[in-house]
Each structure stands twice: as structure tokens, then as C-alpha cells.
Amino acid sequence: xxxxTPTPHQLKLDANDWKILSEIRNNARQPLTKxxxxxxxxxxxxxxxxxxxxxxxxITGYRTVVNIRKLGYKSYHVFVDAHTPVEEKExxxxxxxxxxxxxxIMYSGRYNMEISIIAKDEEDFLKKYAxxxxxINIRKDQxxxxxxxxxxxxxxxxxxxxxxNKVNFQPMKKKDKPxxxxxxxxxxxxxxxxxxxxxxxxxxxxxxxxxxxIKYRLKQLEESGLIVEFRPAVNYSxxxxxxxxVLVNLNQDAAKVKQFENxxxxxxxxxxxxxxxxxxxxxxxxxxxxLDEFHDTINKMKAQFAEAIKNYxxxxxxxxxxxxxxxxxxxMELGRK
Numbered sequence: 001x002x003x004x005t006p007t008p009h010q011l012k013l014d015a016n017d018w019k020i021l022s023e024i025r026n027n028a029r030q031p032l033t034k035x036x037x038x039x040x041x042x043x044x045x046x047x048x049x050x051x052x053x054x055x056x057x058x059i060t061g062y063r064t065v066v067n068i069r070k071l072g073y074k075s076y077h078v079f080v081d082a083h084t085p086v087e088e089k090e091x092x093x094x095x096x097x098x099x100x101x102x103x104x105i106m107y108s109g110r111y112n113m114e115i116s117i118i119a120k121d122e123e124d125f126l127k128k129y130a131x132x133x134x135x136i137n138i139r140k141d142q143x144x145x146x147x148x149x150x151x152x153x154x155x156x157x158x159x160x161x162x163x164x165n166k167v168n169f170q171p172m173k174k175k176d177k178p179x180x181x182x183x184x185x186x187x188x189x190x191x192x193x194x195x196x197x198x199x200x201x202x203x204x205x206x207x208x209x210x211x212x213x214i215k216y217r218l219k220q221l222e223e224s225g226l227i228v229e230f231r232p233a234v235n236y237s238x239x240x241x242x243x244x245x246v247l248v249n250l251n252q253d254a255a256k257v258k259q260f261e262n263x264x265x266x267x268x269x270x271x272x273x274x275x276x277x278x279x280x281x282x283x284x285x286x287x288x289x290x291l292d293e294f295h296d297t298i299n300k301m302k303a304q305f306a307e308a309i310k311n312y313x314x315x316x317x318x319x320x321x322x323x324x325x326x327x328x329x330x331x332m333e334l335g336r337k
Contacts, residue, residue: 011058011238016041018161020049021232025154028062029196029230058238064192065228066326070179071186073118073330075102075146076125077276077283079111079247079315083137088112091136096322100128100329104322107245109315111142114245118327144247144278151265151273154231158268159241159287179224183335184209188217189226193326196230233323236287243271243287243317244294246301247280249310256308263304269297280313 019039036043053059082088095101095115103116119125187207200214221227264273273284288294
């Protein structure tokens with residue numbers, strides 16, 4: 001899930017816009033000349049159209065996906081219902097200012113807020129959550145630890161309008177070498193997590209390194225798997241799309257679990273999903289044009305896994321307040337070691 005920012009009207013993209021959007025969803029950091037070549041357009045046209053997408057709030061930034069587990073951290077998601085609107089506002093304010101909160105989503109449903117906290121372990125998480133919730137009355141909360149990502153898409157093929165010129169997708173090649181990093185690598189990761197399109201020249205100036213040193217470090221970070229992907233932050237509302245969260249509990253059946261995860265990987269309406277540890281077994285973000293389409297996905301899931309699903313909870317997202325792939329606290333804590 002990236003951005004749900006209300007826009008005055010739904011944007012209308014032409015075939016060339018869709019080709020460009022299709023290409024950058026796989027690697028937003030690639031040079032404009034390469035995007036232009038793959039889309040059979042000039043560099044100037046690509047640059048202009050990307051600027052238009054940004055000006056019209058379709059693309060709200062570019063992020064680098066960082067594998068925080070390789071840094072020794074986990075992502076803890078808390079689903080919260082504060083006791084009063086005043087307390088909800090205070091919790092929201094604290095989470096927005098917090099260096100260890102990397103994501104914050106507002107819902108209508110059983111819970112009214114999802115807070116993602118980056119922490120080293122359960123003790124560290126509880127300490128950080130206590131700081132956020134200190135003297136705030138919480139009606140109910142639920143903790144989930146992200147164990148593994150099952151599927152992650154910037155924009156599923158189903159929602160990309162096809163043009164006559166097919167774009168050949170070439171996702172980043174990822175290796176899984178042991179991760180080694182220093183304080184400079186952490187600063188580089190954090191800087192790119194905020195803006196994946198920063199040039200090597202600007203990064204070199206920012207970190208007081210040579211351009212070649214930046215290039216070398218980036219290559220090492222990609223090969224070690226610390227950098228997972230460079231992607232655009234898409235405002236789905238501008239495309240007339242909405243996103244809702246589904247929390248699912250499954251019965252313990254190894255064969256059914258495998259089938260369920262294969263369903264999540266194949267289902268085009270699933271934007272992102274993860275296996276979790278906690279009361280719920282899965283956290284799923286479903287993308288759709290309207291509630292009918294959303295319920296079609298839920299009904300398909302229920303029909304195929306009626307005996308496997310113990311229970312599920314639907315949360316309707318209406319605002320994504322914060323979303324990053326690396327919290328500032330990670331850089332600061334590891335940098336002190």
C-alpha cells in the first residue's frame with residue numbers, strides 16, 4: 001500500500017502514460033533514456049509525462065524498498081482503536097512525529113488505525129509502543145509481526161490499461177549474499193528510502209563521497225539483498241482505486257495454507273500480503289475500483305477456502321498518512337554501534 005490521497009477528479013491517462021507507468025513500477029531508478037527506449041518514446045516526452053503525473057498527484061514520490069530483516073529489525077503492525085476522538089488524534093500526532101514509525105493508515109471498521117513500528121525484537125517493540133500509547137486509553141489493539149511477504153505489487157497488471165506496444169518487464173535481479181554494511185551505507189539506504197531517484201552525483205555530494213564510491217556501494221547493497229526494489233509511490237485514488245485491509249485466520253492444514261498463499265500470489269486484486277505472527281495469520285491489502293469488485297474478491301476467497309478460514313476482519317482504508325520502507329530510528333540506532 002502506498003498512497004490514498006483524495007483528488008478532485010479521476011485522471012485520464014493515454015496509452016503512452018500507461019506504458020511509462022508500467023515500466024517504472026518495476027524499477028523507478030532506471031535512467032529516463034532507458035525508459036524512453038523501452039516505451040518507444042523520446043526522453044523529453046518521458047520526462048514531461050512523469051512531471052505531469054507528479055503535478056497531478058498520481059505519483060507522489062519514489063521509494064527504495066529496504067530489507068530491514070537484513071539489518072536485524074522486524075516490522076510490527078498494531079491495529080488500534082483509541083477510546084475517544086481526542087485520544088485518537090493524540091496517538092496519530094505522536095506516530096507521525098515518531099522516528100520508529102514507518103507506516104500509518106487510517107481505517108473505518110473494528111480498528112481505526114494501523115501503525116507499523118520498526119523494532120529489533122519484541123521487547124524493543126513493546127517499549128516503543130508504550131511510548132506512543134502512554135496515558136492514552138486504548139479500547140482495543142492487536143499486534144502482528146510480519147514474518148514474510150507473500151506478494152507485493154506497485155500496480156497489478158489487471159489495473160494497467162494495455163497499449164498496442166507491450167512493455168517487457170525486467171524486475172531487478174536480486175541475490176542473497178550475506179549483508180555487510182557500515183554507517184555510510186545506512187545513510188545511503190535511508191536517503192534512498194525517501195527518494196529512490198536521487199542521482200549518484202547528488203548522493204555523492206550529500207554523503208561526501210565520490211560518484212564511483214556511491215555506485216560501488218549501491219551495487220553491493222543490491223547484491224546483498226538489502227535493497228529490494230526501487231518503486232514509485234502511486235496515489236491509487238487518482239486512478240479511481242481504493243484499498244482495503246483484510247485480516248485472516250486459517251485453520252492449521254499445511255496443504256490448505258499452501259493453496260491459500262498460492263491464491264494470494266495469483267489473485268490480481270491482492271496488492272500486497274504477508275504471513276504474520278499474532279492473532280491473525282495474514283495481512284492482505286486488496287485493491288479495487290468499487291465495493292462490488294472488492295466483495296467479489298472476498299467472496300472468491302471465501303468460496304475457495306470456506307473450510308480453511310476460521311475468521312476474517314475487513315478494514316476500509318480512507319487515508320494513508322505515512323509510509324516509508326526504513327525508519328530513521330534504524331539508521332540512528334545502528335549508526336551508534
